[in-house]
Amino acid sequence: MLWRRTTGWPAWAWASPFDELDRMRRQMDILTETFSTGLPGEPIAGVFPLVNVTEDKENYYVRAELPGIKADELDISVTGDTLSLTGERRLPAEEEKAQYHRREREAGSFSRIITLPSQIDAAKANASCTDGILTIVLPRSEQAKPKQITVKTS
Amino acid sequence: MADGGSKALQPKAKAEVTIPAEQMTPGLVFTPAVDIFETEKEITLVADMPGVKAGDLNIDLRENILSLSGDVKSPEKSDEVDVLREYRTGKYSRQFTLSQVIDQSKIDASMKDGVLRLRLPKIEAAMPRKIAVKAK
Known part of the structure; x- marks a missing residue:
């Protein structure tokens, strides 16, 4: 297990x-x-939302599960090597007569700042929300990218 | 909570399924958070299932048991390396026993932004009917 x-x-x-x-x-x-x-x-x-961060040679990928949150309810900004993510989760009001059997989903505001291992090219960062999962792609800045050095043979 | 907008959200670890039936498929299975409410005409179930596409969702109503299950495909590409991992991903699964008779033909499900909304209309006979008493 x-x-x-x-x-x-x-x-x-x-x-x-x-x-x-x-x-x-x-x-x-x-x-x-x-x-x-x-x-x-x-x-x-911890701080809401929980994130998974992964990297490849070009980018960092920050993912968070935010079901029911639309892209325009989120405020994402990047400076240097920090990413800040704020927003609010609202649950639409249901009929007044409705009687609840279960209420497990929560609404509220959140704010989180994540420091990444290296500098980010803020101009090329982009974010998308699909099926309730927010994905932020943060390209490494030119200085922070790993460089391939070829050995010249004379 | 529809009104409490100003409250700060606290992170919550996903709850792993605690065995209604032994799982034979590999990977983790979580229970989605749900809201269930009832009006005179119907029962509505709202479930948070981030990462589940409409096509990967299975809803099954048999006898009185309503089962929901959703498959999640990993959004990560194979060459990505972990830096920080705070939440785990896996399938969702949950079962409910309904106390009311549901009109199976009128069930309506929609999936939007990772939130499932399931409307289960009650069958005519199960709706409360008001009987007017005539006074002579």
Whole structure:
């Protein structure tokens, strides 16, 4: 069960043995957290919304689950290496006569600031919302991009 | 809550399904948060299922058991590497037992921005009927 939980996530792609070590270290972190809190990889304290951040050579991808929130209810801004995400989740008012059996969905405002590992080219950043998942694509700035150096043969 | 707009939202970890039936498919399964309310004519169910497309949603009403399940395809490309992971992704699944008789032919479901809205109209016989008493 535990093994499935810690390894069942989408496959990681690794380019070098160090990436693999890094991945192992992260999994060890999750394990230690599991033993100390009983919850695998769950945040103990945090700020809404929870985000997943991934990267590839060109961009950072920040994703958050925000069901029922339209793009224009969100305020996203980027400066240097920080991303700020604020907004409000409103639930439409239902009929007055309606009797509730369950009420689990929540409304409210939120604000979060995320610092990314490197500088971002703010002009090229873009965000999209599909099926309740917000995806923000943040291109690394030119200085922060990894550069391929070719060795000349004379 | 339709009115409480100013409250700050707190992050909440997704609740994993606690076994109505053993899962045979790999991956995690979560219970979506739902609102259920009832009027004289119908029962409405609203469920948060971010990442589920209309085509990947299964709604099944058999006897009195209403089952919802939704598949989520990972939005991540294969060459992306994790930097920070705070929420987990997986399927959604939840079952309800309905106490009212539902008119199966008039069920209406719509999916928008990851929110499912399911209208379950009550069958005529189950609607309350007011009987006027004539006074002589």
